[in-house]
Amino acid sequence: MGHRDLIDVCGLNSHYSGRQVLFDIRFGIPDTNITVIMGVSGCGKTTLLRHLIGLKRTRPEQIMVDGQDLGKFNEEEMRNYRRRLGVLFQSGALFNSMTVSQNIAVPLKVHTRLSDETIRIMALIKLNLLGLAEFGAFMPSQLSGGMRKRAGLARALAMDPEILFVDEPSSGLDPITAAGLDRLILELRDTLGMTIIVVTHELESAFRIADRLIVMDRGCILAAGSPDEIRASQNERVLQFLERKADTAEINTAGYLSRIMGNEITRSGR
Amino acid sequence: MTRLVQSLGAATLDQLAHLGRMGLFLVYMIRGIVKPPGKFWSVIKQIHFIGTKSFFVIGFTAAFTGMVLGLQGYYTLSKFGSEGLLGSGVALSLIRELGPVLSALMVTGRAGSAICAEIGIMRIDEQIDALECMAIDPYSYLITPKLLAGLVCLPLLTAYCDVVGIFGGYLVGVDLLGVSPGAYLSGVENSVVWKDVYMGMVKSLGFAVLMIWICTYKGFYAGVDDGNFGPEQVGRATTNAVVLSSVSILAADYVVTSILL
Ligand SMILES: Nc1ncnc2c1ncn2[C@@H]1O[C@H](COP(=O)(O)OP(=O)(O)OP(=O)(O)O)[C@@H](O)[C@H]1O
Ligand SMILES: [Mg+2]
Numbered sequence: 071m072g073h074r075d076l077i078d079v080c081g082l083n084s085h086y087s088g089r090q091v092l093f094d095i096r097f098g099i100p101d102t103n104i105t106v107i108m109g110v111s112g113c114g115k116t117t118l119l120r121h122l123i124g125l126k127r128t129r130p131e132q133i134m135v136d137g138q139d140l141g142k143f144n145e146e147e148m149r150n151y152r153r154r155l156g157v158l159f160q161s162g163a164l165f166n167s168m169t170v171s172q173n174i175a176v177p178l179k180v181h182t183r184l185s186d187e188t189i190r191i192m193a194l195i196k197l198n199l200l201g202l203a204e205f206g207a208f209m210p211s212q213l214s215g216g217m218r219k220r221a222g223l224a225r226a227l228a229m230d231p232e233i234l235f236v237d238e239p240s241s242g243l244d245p246i247t248a249a250g251l252d253r254l255i256l257e258l259r260d261t262l263g264m265t266i267i268v269v270t271h272e273l274e275s276a277f278r279i280a281d282r283l284i285v286m287d288r289g290c291i292l293a294a295g296s297p298d299e300i301r302a303s304q305n306e307r308v309l310q311f312l313e314r315k316a317d318t319a320e321i322n323t324a325g326y327l328s329r330i331m332g333n334e335i336t337r338s339g340r
Numbered sequence: 341m342t343r344l345v346q347s348l349g350a351a352t353l354d355q356l357a358h359l360g361r362m363g364l365f366l367v368y369m370i371r372g373i374v375k376p377p378g379k380f381w382s383v384i385k386q387i388h389f390i391g392t393k394s395f396f397v398i399g400f401t402a403a404f405t406g407m408v409l410g411l412q413g414y415y416t417l418s419k420f421g422s423e424g425l426l427g428s429g430v431a432l433s434l435i436r437e438l439g440p441v442l443s444a445l446m447v448t449g450r451a452g453s454a455i456c457a458e459i460g461i462m463r464i465d466e467q468i469d470a471l472e473c474m475a476i477d478p479y480s481y482l483i484t485p486k487l488l489a490g491l492v493c494l495p496l497l498t499a500y501c502d503v504v505g506i507f508g509g510y511l512v513g514v515d516l517l518g519v520s521p522g523a524y525l526s527g528v529e530n531s532v533v534w535k536d537v538y539m540g541m542v543k544s545l546g547f548a549v550l551m552i553w554i555c556t557y558k559g560f561y562a563g564v565d566d567g568n569f570g571p572e573q574v575g576r577a578t579t580n581a582v583v584l585s586s587v588s589i590l591a592a593d594y595v596v597t598s599i600l601l
Contacts, residue, residue: 152475155473157470157473163465176474
């Protein structure tokens with residue numbers, strides 16, 4: 071598509087206390103594109119995102135940002151990188167001691183010298199963008215799950231970031247609001263030239279917004295490419311995912327038995 | 341045998357790593373004083389929080405402690421016929437020891453636990469991660485204002501505790517047991533010197549750092565070691581924080597007293 075890769079993931083491995091959850095992940099994130107990451111629950115999408123935003127330690131030479139090694143960033147470089155980011159967390163992660171507008175005002179207050187009045191108006195604009203204009207004075211606990219997500223997105227957009235990461239923006243949203251969110255994401259790419267990385271389960275929405283799709287399974291990448299390429303994929307798991315078929319019960323009697331027996335043995339051994 | 345040594349070594353290394361992390365936390369917390377963002381209003385807010393949480397409970401504790409001191413002091417002193425020393429006895433024990441220690445313990449129980457829970461909830465709900473992703477230093481933004489507020493509040497609360505306690509002693513000693521008011525008050529005036537007040541203030545400042553450090557640290561790392569960010573982790577962190585702060589305050593009290601006395 072003629073875009074350079076803003077972020078290059080080249081062989082990312084990830085562990086949680088010894089257990090490996092990501093295996094040699096490789097893909098590029100082109101700039102001013104929407105990259106959608108899909109995959110069954112627990113396959114490591116959020117973990118991948120946490121590496122990309124520097125919240126989980128990455129070993130050197132596994133993620134490159136603008137040709138620089140994210141694993142070797144010092145504090146200053148990490149801060150500069152993060153000032154270019156907007157992140158929507160899976161849980162929303164709103165500050166629960168502040169109202170929604172105060173939440174959106176936090177990055178503006180810390181990073182700019184704008185007057186309180188200007189900040190108030192900017193927060194209102196972002197709220198309006200996400201259809202939450204009336205809810206600025208609400209506390210996060212007074213919002214519904216979907217509203218919390220949208221408020222989190224409003225906060226992620228507060229500084230007009232260059233790169234936007236969103237973890238499941240439309241889970242818990244009705245089709246109409248979800249479609250509105252898709253349109254917003256497309257607009258952000260087209261009008262502001264944002265680079266956007268979306269994690270989602272919603273197939274329809276994924277195919278509607280994606281420039282590039284990445285399908286993950288059990289910590290590996292199954293397929294990557296344009297929506298058309300993914301649709302044409304012959305990979306069994308990809309097809310299963312696209313056709314929303316449940317896993318056929320794996321016939322692994324030996325493993326199952328040994329798991330049960332293992333429990334038995336440890337119990338009687340006590 | 342080698343297994344034993346191995347596990348012992350591993351446990352030691354683990355503890356050392358924890359201590360190192362705690363030390364680093366203190367450094368970041370103090371470094372936050374000179375780092376942006378500005379924290380005037382957040383410090384004011386925290387002072388309000390710590391103050392309102394602890395004001396009544398400290399007044400209550402101080403009043404009864406002063407009254408008990410008056411009662412016990414009177415009966416002990418009257419054996420030697422020196423009831424006139426009651427005022428100085430009550431004032432000295434409050435200003436040097438009980439004032440700082442009781443205030444610090446009460447602030448730990450009321451505000452310290454709440455601070456730990458607040459930060460712990462922010463940790464398990466990814467709010468601290470969100471701060472980091474906004475390129476906001478969580479130490480400077482969240483922790484340092486609490487430290488500064490603690491440093492302002494605790495000496496003031498200690499002074500308040502001392503005054504209320506001395507009047508509690510007055511109430512029992514003078515109004516109830518008949519010590520002469522002049523003897524009580526002049527006892528306070530003559531026996532308390534600047535050094536005693538200084539000692540009390542040094543203690544309360546030290547306890548403030550200790551308490552805020554431990555409570556925020558425990559909240560900040562709630563669930564991090566287990567990699568489990570469930571709500572029960574906040575409860576556990578809060579309990580640990582209160583116990584550890586209280587014990588450290590008592591231990592530190594002994595150390596400071598032995599150095600300054
Ligand atoms: N803090 C943690 N400690 C230990 N293991 C973890 C932790 N967080 C995630 N995991 C494990 O890592 C794997 C990937 O989890 P992750 O949260 O990345 O999945 P996900 O693809 O985002 O799932 P979902 O779609 O349900 O959000 C899972 O097997 C999970 O058990
Ligand atoms: Mg996830």
